[in-house]
Amino acid sequence: xxxxxxxxxxxxxxxxxxxxxxxxxxxxxxxxxxxxxxxxxxxxxxxxxxxxxxxxxxxxxxxxxxxxxxxxxxxxxxxxxxxxxxxxxxxxxxxxxxxxxxxxxxxxxxxxxxxxxxxxxxxxxxxxxxxxxxxxxxxxxxxxxxxxxxxxxxxxxxxxxxxxxxxxxxxxxxxxxxxxxxxxxxxxxxxxxxxxxxxxxxxxxxxxxxxxxxxxxxxxxxxxxxxxxxxxxxxxxxxxxxxxxxxxxxxxxxxxxxxxxxxxxxxxxxxxxxxxxxxxxxxxxxxxxxxxxxxxx
Numbered sequence: 001x002x003x004x005x006x007x008x009x010x011x012x013x014x015x016x017x018x019x020x021x022x023x024x025x026x027x028x029x030x031x032x033x034x035x036x037x038x039x040x041x042x043x044x045x046x047x048x049x050x051x052x053x054x055x056x057x058x059x060x061x062x063x064x065x066x067x068x069x070x071x072x073x074x075x076x077x078x079x080x081x082x083x084x085x086x087x088x089x090x091x092x093x094x095x096x097x098x099x100x101x102x103x104x105x106x107x108x109x110x111x112x113x114x115x116x117x118x119x120x121x122x123x124x125x126x127x128x129x130x131x132x133x134x135x136x137x138x139x140x141x142x143x144x145x146x147x148x149x150x151x152x153x154x155x156x157x158x159x160x161x162x163x164x165x166x167x168x169x170x171x172x173x174x175x176x177x178x179x180x181x182x183x184x185x186x187x188x189x190x191x192x193x194x195x196x197x198x199x200x201x202x203x204x205x206x207x208x209x210x211x212x213x214x215x216x217x218x219x220x221x222x223x224x225x226x227x228x229x230x231x232x233x234x235x236x237x238x239x240x241x242x243x244x245x246x247x248x249x250x251x252x253x254x255x256x257x258x259x260x261x262x263x264x265x266x267x268x269x270x271x272x273x274x275x276x277x278x279x280x281x282x283x284x285x286x287x288x289x290x291x292x293x294x295x296x297x
């Protein structure tokens with residue numbers, strides 16, 4: 001009897017493992033990236049996060065990537081909330097706290113899932129006291145995507161959604177950082193290509209956790225120009241998230257690391273906070289931020 005039970009359990013485990021593998025194999029590149037986007041949006045809904053952004057020129061020492069100079073470090077607070085059909089649109093605002101000379105600089109972003117609706121971004125420079133709308137790249141005088149607070153991250157690098165603007169395919173199944181991954185290639189269509197500095201991107205997606213562990217970005221000459229490396233993958237509210245993102249610019253030999261120090265979801269966020277008023281009205285911004293901090297401290 002014990003032998004029979006053991007045999008049945010073994011067959012059940014093998015069957016479940018085979019089924020899991022079959023499900024994974026049935027996912028195509030588009031479906032994989034849809035799930036990655038879905039999980040990413042989950043962690044940005046009703047969220048209040050604290051982050052540290054550091055940037056430096058890098059070099060290789062003892063086969064390791066290291067800063068070749070003292071990094072510039074900034075402390076940030078970010079607030080986000082999902083809207084629209086199926087909560088696939090996101091409004092977010094990020095404010096610089098330190099260094100003191102840059103305190104109050106902020107960026108407001110509206111990211112839309114629909115391909116025919118351009119994302120919107122506004123930057124507030126406290127020293128100038130005015131809000132500047134950042135071009136989406138769809139105008140006649142196309143511009144480079146805006147840098148996030150002087151870092152190697154750009155507004156394009158942080159976008160989600162609009163997957164219909166790409167030809168998406170699975171190149172192979174391989175490993176990255178000791179994990180089984182899908183290697184997914186995304187090639188922009190003609191319209192998207194006019195707005196992007198990348199001719200294609202290749203993402204290494206963790207097959208179990210649906211997190212991009214590595215992303216390679218290529219220019220029009222098919223030369224890799226930037227590389228994103230993710231680490232410190234942790235489970236937050238039943239979703240895996242990378243708490244450390246390092247963007248390497250392979251042309252300038254500069255890198256930026258975004259370390260997420262705190263992740264707080266389920267926060268009560270006033271819709272009015274995610275408007276340009278927060279960028280320009282210091283008293284309103286500080287009052288509302290104090291309310292948000294009070295929910296997590």
